Amino acid sequence: MSSVEDAIGERIVRCPACGGDSVYAASNPYRPFCSARCKGIDLGAWASEEFRMPADTPPDDDPFGDPKRQQ
Structure with a gap:
């Protein structure tokens, strides 16, 4: 902590x-x-x-994941 921060009790970020x-x-x-x-x-x-987490999503024609395709 700098002396300026000590004096005013504020932190610069x-x-x-x-x-x-x-x-x-x-x-x-x-x-x-x-x-x-x-x-x-x-x-x-x-x-x-604009802020999104990358994720693997199923294709639009297979919203719940076809178990036959996963094998």
């Missing part, structure tokens, strides 16, 4: 949206983001499904 400095403390209502804009950008990415 990287904003996940823009990469800029962000105050990680109760005084920042958008933490870990630096602003409402960056928080909104992240929310929009989740809403538009």
Whole structure:
């Protein structure tokens, strides 16, 4: 922890949206983001499904997996 952090009790982190400095403390209502804009950008990415986990899904014509095909 730096002397600046000790003096003000706040930690500076990287904003996940823009990469800029962000105050990680109760005084920042958008933490870990630096602003409402960056928080909104992240929310929009989740809403538009930009953040997805890769998964093997069955083809549309075989939604439950045909046991005969798996053998």
